[in-house]
Amino acid sequence: MSAIRPAAVAGTFYPAEPAELRRTLAGLLAALPADAGMPAPKALIVPHAGYVYSGAVAARAYACLAGLRGRIRRVVLLGPAHRVYVRGLALPEAERFATPLGEVALDLPGMRALSVLPQVTANAAAHRFEHSLEVQLPFLQQALGEFSLLPLAVGDATGAEAAEVLEAAWGGDETLIVISSDLSHFHGDAEARRLDGRTVAAILALEPRLSHEQACGATPVNGLILAARRHGLHPVALDVRNSGAASGDLDRVVGYAAFAFAPKAAADPAERDRGETLLALARGEIAGRLGQPAAAPASADWLRRPGASFVTLTCAGELRGCVGSLAAHRPLGEDVRENAVAAAFRDPRFAPLTQAEFGRVRVEVSVLSPSEPIVAASEAEALARLRPHVDGVVFEYGHHRSTFLPQVWEHLPEPAAFLAQLKRKAGLAADFWSDAVRLSRYTVSKWKESEPAA
Secondary structure, three states: OOOOOOOOOOOOOOOOHHHHHHHHHHHHHOOOOOOOOOOOEEEEOOOOOOOHHHHHHHHHHHHOOOEEEEOOOEEEEEEEEEEEEEEOOEOOOEEEEEOOEEEEEEEOOHHHHHHOOOOOOOOOOHHHHHHHHHHHHHHHHHHHHHEEEEEEEEEEOOOOOOOHHHHHHHHOOEEEEEEEOOOOOOOOOOHHHHHHHHHHHHHHHHOOOOOOOOOOOOHHHHHHHHHHHHHHHEEHHHHHEOOOOHHHOOOOOOEEEEEOOOOOOHHHHHHHHHHHHHHHHHHHHHHHHHOOOOOOOOOOHHOOEEEEEEEEEOOOOOEEEEEEOOOOOOOOHHHHHHHHHHHHHOOOOOOOOOOHHHOOEEEEEEOOOOOOEEEOOOOHHHHHHOOOOOOOOEEEEEOOEEOOOHHHHHOOOOOHHHHHHHHHHHHOOOOOOOOEEEEEEEEEEEEEEEOOOO
């Protein structure tokens, strides 16, 4: 294994001199409008041509990472293999990737974990001159500083195979997924705009059937779309244009687009405002009960409508309280306030929250959809019907009852383990099953404070 994969396209696709490269990146990012970013994307789709052609579009995606330096510590990067035939997806045979801005350490444990998948191989040749991955690295270095990288060159594979790899590497808030892809190639400007418009519409509709005529990175894009559907991510188109805008040649253009994928609540400004209101309501109610000054509770009309919520408190990443309502039985604002107080002071698993802890606590509010039954004739059928990372699940058997929010899938990603722990929470054995078991599911819109308030 070669320890370092050196930069192969510095000086052609982007500047090779470090100071010039930094100025180029800073200029591309500084040219953006003030609202170019969006909160905490989980995934980006970014073009990979030379910076003079697609750098401005790529910058629109990387502007979304403003404020996430130190929070995102790992990047999973997939791009199409242009120079070497690859069956499946290829990992590099290196420990670090180099650019003019320095070296990026590879996520060696993550690479080993992926290598057990049949569609994943190690192929140094596939990475040696591959530009689709390399051109993303200076932007990531500029935006994130230090991070580990898990790069894959994608060749002859299916979208489902790419989605399986993404699922295995998904991680939590510390992990960003980046898919490198251009759109259509070498059409006239008008035809390219028509074709790329259809491609953009398909991505926004989460339709995982793109062809390589639509996008050179169609396979990893399709994989991301499948994963986004599973994880409830919402895509936003940040910029769409083609090379004609930079070159002036409108006869043979290449299409570029930038997308960000985030939970729907984070991507929708109205939902963001709603979440900020609910988080302030929950924190303010706890502060008031601790004798601290608190702002007057909000009084929007939607807060007076019936709603069901859960309020979760964490401290240093550990659960500190969680109480909620499974069905709407009072105004949503009142429900959030009462559940916040219960999570802070009446969760029987924890001592009441103290003033010393309050500043370190992180508040999360989840608003539940109405539940619907999961109709299944057996436990195996029930497991097959569960939607990991989407469903909150209610388990009922006689007087035994329990629920897990969809967030619990992050810790119990396998349906069998998820259901087993749900039964244990209800006071039953992990292998218990009866025809009298009733399961139902719901979804949530959730908002979490980015940092403790102190």
